[in-house]
Amino acid sequence: xxxxHFIGIDMHSQFCQIAVMNSAGKVVQQERCxxxxxxxxxxxxxxxxPCSVVFEEGPMAGWLWRNLRGRVDDVxxxxxxxxxxxxxxxxxxxxxxxxxxxxxxxGGMIKLVHQVESLEQAVFKQLVxxxxxxxxxxxxxxxxxxxxxxxxxxxxxxxxxxxxEDRKKLLARLPANNILRQMVRSLWLSYDALVKRERQCRRRxxxxxxxxxxxxxxxxxxxFGWIRSATLYAYMDTPWRFHSKxxxxxxxxxxxxxKHSGKGPVYLGVPKITHRLxxxxxxxxxxxxxxxxxxxxxxxxxxxxQNGLSRQLARRNVARRLSATxxxxxxxxxxxxxELVVVATTATTAAKGSR
Numbered sequence: 001x002x003x004x005h006f007i008g009i010d011m012h013s014q015f016c017q018i019a020v021m022n023s024a025g026k027v028v029q030q031e032r033c034x035x036x037x038x039x040x041x042x043x044x045x046x047x048x049x050p051c052s053v054v055f056e057e058g059p060m061a062g063w064l065w066r067n068l069r070g071r072v073d074d075v076x077x078x079x080x081x082x083x084x085x086x087x088x089x090x091x092x093x094x095x096x097x098x099x100x101x102x103x104x105x106x107g108g109m110i111k112l113v114h115q116v117e118s119l120e121q122a123v124f125k126q127l128v129x130x131x132x133x134x135x136x137x138x139x140x141x142x143x144x145x146x147x148x149x150x151x152x153x154x155x156x157x158x159x160x161x162x163x164x165e166d167r168k169k170l171l172a173r174l175p176a177n178n179i180l181r182q183m184v185r186s187l188w189l190s191y192d193a194l195v196k197r198e199r200q201c202r203r204r205x206x207x208x209x210x211x212x213x214x215x216x217x218x219x220x221x222x223x224f225g226w227i228r229s230a231t232l233y234a235y236m237d238t239p240w241r242f243h244s245k246x247x248x249x250x251x252x253x254x255x256x257x258x259k260h261s262g263k264g265p266v267y268l269g270v271p272k273i274t275h276r277l278x279x280x281x282x283x284x285x286x287x288x289x290x291x292x293x294x295x296x297x298x299x300x301x302x303x304x305x306q307n308g309l310s311r312q313l314a315r316r317n318v319a320r321r322l323s324a325t326x327x328x329x330x331x332x333x334x335x336x337x338x339e340l341v342v343v344a345t346t347a348t349t350a351a352k353g354s355r
Contacts, residue, residue, distance in 0.1 A: 005047050007072075008101030009040075009055040011064065016040060019098035020047050021106055027099055035060070037067045044072055054105040056080045057113040062122055065115040078110040081273070114241050124208060125234040131205045131227070132277060134198040141191045148184065149174075161188065205230055217329055220336040221322060222297050223289030231281045232326065239327040245320075248327060253279030254319045270316075286319035296341040297322060 003023045010017040013035060020029035029047070033039040044053070052074035055061065061077050068075045078101065104110050116122045142158040149156055154173050161167050167188060171181055209215045209230040218229035242248040249255030253274035259267040290301035297318050304314035325341055328334075 003048070005049075005051040006102040006106045007044065007047060007051055007053045008098040008103075008105065009053060009064075010098040010101065011035060011055050011058065011060060013060070017098045018043055019102050020051075021099070021102040023106070025103070025106060027102070030098070040064075040068070041071060044068075049073060052076060052105065054078055054101050054110060056101070061113070062115050066117070066119070066122070069117075076105060076110060077113040077115055078104070079113050082109075082111040114237060116237055121234075121237065124212075124230075125237075127205055127208060128231050128234040131198075131201045132231070134194070134201045138191070138194040138198050141187065141194050145184070145187045145191060148187065152180070202227065209233075214330060217335055218326060221285070221289075221326060221329075222292060222295035223285035223287070223322065224326075228281050228285050231277065235275065235278055239330040242327075245324050245327065248323060249320055251275060251278070252282050252319070252323055254282060254316050254323070282319045282323055283315065286315050286322055289322060290315060290318055296338050 006021045008019045016033055016035050018031045019027055021027050031043045033043050050073040053068060053072050054076040056078050065075055065077055152174055154170060161170055206226040209226045215229045215233050218224055219226055246255055250271055256268055257271045289295055289297040292298050301314050301318050304317055
């Protein structure tokens with residue numbers, strides 16, 4: 001019977017440390033090579049098959065996963081937060097880290113990180129990421145300006161200095177200090193440049209999103225626009241990666257997790273470690289949908305408020321219903337049909353009432 005081999009790779013930008021462990025838990029080979037596909041394959045080809053490769057999620061993980069996939073029997077990308085054994089127990093260096101990765105993989109104790117299969121999908125995801133980075137840059141610069149003005153008694157929000165006339169009035173309210181006013185003007189110049197870059201990136205992302213058939217169907221959902229649709233599509237990648245809608249809700253940050261120990265109380269709440277961008281995106285879509293009056297999700301929101309739920313819980317319920325509808329459309333290849341949302345919700349409510 002052939003032995004299965006587990007290969008742990010501690011990847012760096014310049015080199016990779018490789019440890020090969022057999023099914024008995026014995027390290028049979030250790031190598032160091034350059035972080036290039038030819039160099040890695042030269043080492044991996046020496047390992048008897050079948051074998052499985054594992055390395056941690058990082059900036060180069062997607063690139064390595066796409067290039068090794070199909071060349072070895074299995075490729076796994078581990079979530080670093082789960083691998084506390086590497087950084088919190090005993091000594092730590094490249095040789096030991098690679099060996100511990102292989103050991104964790106052999107014991108089935110790693111949590112896999114989903115990877116994008118195609119280069120086109122990876123580039124689109126990076127485009128979405130760049131847009132949100134531009135937004136954060138603009139917001140950060142706006143906060144800096146707002147904070148500086150507030151230090152001199154001028155309380156104003158970002159939209160308060162959007163035009164030239166607004167800025168003239170704000171400068172008049174500041175103390176007569178040339179250095180201060182020059183500093184504010186300089187910050188406004190950098191803010192304007194960031195706004196311009198954000199708008200350019202938004203237009204580029206919207207054009208790319210309109211070319212994707214799935215995103216075009218998402219955009220029909222209440223509360224969804226091109227940016228939210230593209231963000232959910234890019235980061236979720238495929239609806240088939242989740243074994244249930246509850247697992248998807250946890251990934252989006254709107255699900256519930258249960259914690260209980262002994263005879264103590266049961267904790268039931270939203271997960272603290274989640275994908276913040278996706279959570280903000282789906283909750284923002286739910287808030288926009290609930291604010292409108294011509295869609296079934298707004299009707300559900302008002303119904304939940306009438307039943308005594310808080311606005312926060314009602315909005316989270318709308319987000320769950322929106323995400324479930326979105327994944328249903330994604331899996332079935334169908335368009336958005338408002339009447340099906342009402343029918344599905346009515347059936348669920350009737351089923352709960354009969355228990």
